[in-house]
Amino acid sequence: xxxxxxxxxxxxxxxxxxxxxxxxxxxxxxxxxxxxxxxxxxxxxxxxxxxxxxxxxxxxxxxxxxxxxxxxxxxxxxxxxxxxxxxxxxxxxxxxxxxxxxxxxxxxxxxxxxxxxxxxxxxxxxxxxxxxxxxxxxxxxxxxxxxxxxxxxxxxxxxxxxxxxxxxxxxxxxxxxxxxxxxxxxxxxxxxxxxxxxxxxxxxxxxxxxxxxxxxxxxxxxxxxxxxx
Numbered sequence: 001x002x003x004x005x006x007x008x009x010x011x012x013x014x015x016x017x018x019x020x021x022x023x024x025x026x027x028x029x030x031x032x033x034x035x036x037x038x039x040x041x042x043x044x045x046x047x048x049x050x051x052x053x054x055x056x057x058x059x060x061x062x063x064x065x066x067x068x069x070x071x072x073x074x075x076x077x078x079x080x081x082x083x084x085x086x087x088x089x090x091x092x093x094x095x096x097x098x099x100x101x102x103x104x105x106x107x108x109x110x111x112x113x114x115x116x117x118x119x120x121x122x123x124x125x126x127x128x129x130x131x132x133x134x135x136x137x138x139x140x141x142x143x144x145x146x147x148x149x150x151x152x153x154x155x156x157x158x159x160x161x162x163x164x165x166x167x168x169x170x171x172x173x174x175x176x177x178x179x180x181x182x183x184x185x186x187x188x189x190x191x192x193x194x195x196x197x198x199x200x201x202x203x204x205x206x207x208x209x210x211x212x213x214x215x216x217x218x219x220x221x222x223x224x225x226x227x228x229x
Contacts, residue, residue: 004033006070012042012052016075019120020053022104029105038070064092071100074136077156082174083190085154
């Protein structure tokens with residue numbers, strides 16, 4: 001019999017709780033405890049020792065090193081923090097191969113697609129042929145990642161986003177709820193596509209775009225590495 005995978009979830013926000021919920025659903029489908037959530041880690045000291053949806057907050061991110069028999073999944077990432085996601089995960093000091101890839105049982109992922117380490121795919125997501133999704137990517141419910149799309153590491157695709165065939169999305173991007181990206185365009189590193197936006201042309205790295213059609217709202221500060229690319 002396959003051993004139960006012990007999981008520690010990074011963060012205590014909504015995405016982190018949704019990961020816990022996904023683990024429960026995977027166990028239900030398997031008819032056994034395929035996954036056991038050991039607890040959450042969060043740098044907010046006020047949360048340590050408390051329960052989040054019945055599961056204990058065990059301590060800060062740096063405590064990850066204490067859980068040598070566990071795999072990890074990151075739930076931290078929002079429009080306000082998406083550019084810091086790599087640095088947040090690095091606080092754990094945990095190697096990439098110890099991060100689990102979690103796919104909700106209702107998601108449809110092509111056998112010709114690839115998913116990186118630490119990536120989470122939520123309810124009713126569709127990922128079609130030859131899509132390549134990087135490490136530590138989060139794809140929220142009801143999103144579509146079409147054929148031959150490339151999604152860079154640390155990117156978040158929010159709920160209901162529709163990414164057409166051949167799109168290239170860079171590292172550490174945030175693709176907003178119900179946004180759409182036309183086929184074949186490129187979205188550079190560190191970009192944010194606003195909620196409901198319709199992207200019809202390439203987006204330069206370090207840019208926030210909004211609207212239909214999407215227009216540049218602002219650029220990241222000049223000191224940002226993303227903005228200099």
